[in-house]
Amino acid sequence: MNFANLFKNEDDPLVLEDGAKVIxxxxxxxxxxxxxxxAVEILVHGKPVETVEAGGLxxxxxxxxxxxASASAVVKGSAKLAVVDKKRFxxxxxxxxxxxxxxxxxxxxxxxxxxxxx
Numbered sequence: 001m002n003f004a005n006l007f008k009n010e011d012d013p014l015v016l017e018d019g020a021k022v023i024x025x026x027x028x029x030x031x032x033x034x035x036x037x038x039a040v041e042i043l044v045h046g047k048p049v050e051t052v053e054a055g056g057l058x059x060x061x062x063x064x065x066x067x068x069a070s071a072s073a074v075v076k077g078s079a080k081l082a083v084v085d086k087k088r089f090x091x092x093x094x095x096x097x098x099x100x101x102x103x104x105x106x107x108x109x110x111x112x113x114x115x116x117x118x
Contacts, residue, residue: 001055001098001099001102001105001106002055003034003055003056003057003099003102004034004035004036004054004055004082005055006034006092006096006099007034007036007082008036010036010082013036013080013081013082013083014033014080014081014082014083015078015079015080015081016075016078016079016081017075017078018075018076018077018078019074019075020074020075020079021072021073021074021075022040022058022059022073022074022075022081023058023059023062023069023071023072023073024069024072025043025044025045025068025069025070025071025072026068026069027068027069028062028068028069029059029062029063029068029069030062030063030066030085030086031059031062031063031083031084031085032057032058032059032060032063032083032084032089033057033058033059033073033081033082033083033084034056034057034081034082034084035052035053035054035055035056035057035058035079035080035081036054036079036080036081036082037054037079037080038053038054038075038076038077038078038079038080039051039052039053039054039075039076039077039079040052040058040073040074040075040076040079040081041073041074041075041076042058042071042072042073043071043072043073043074044070044071044072044114046072049071049113049114050110050113051076052073056106057103057106058071058073059073060103060106060107061107063084063085063086063089
């Protein structure tokens with residue numbers, strides 16, 4: 001799924017430049033981010049593990065389980081992001097059930113990808 005489609009009319013996207021840290025590994029975070037434009041690099045213990053481009057999302061685990069972030073997220077080039085808090089997330093799950101299913105598929109893909117590198 002291209003998650004950005006749900007946010008194509010985003011009123012107030014977060015616009016960040018190259019090198020901006022969106023999430024710091026082990027910090028508290030209760031936000032999910034959808035990449036509307038640009039790219040964000042995901043790092044675990046300082047090592048790149050994935051680049052999330054337009055249509056992708058990140059930050060979902062901490063939003064769901066209220067635990068510290070398991071990875072850092074740093075903007076590559078520049079990026080425009082939709083910011084999703086718990087209230088908005090709950091609304092999306094209720095109003096767009098396929099959003100929840102697609103989010104679970106994305107989480108599963110990431111977990112399997114991480115397992116394959118171990």
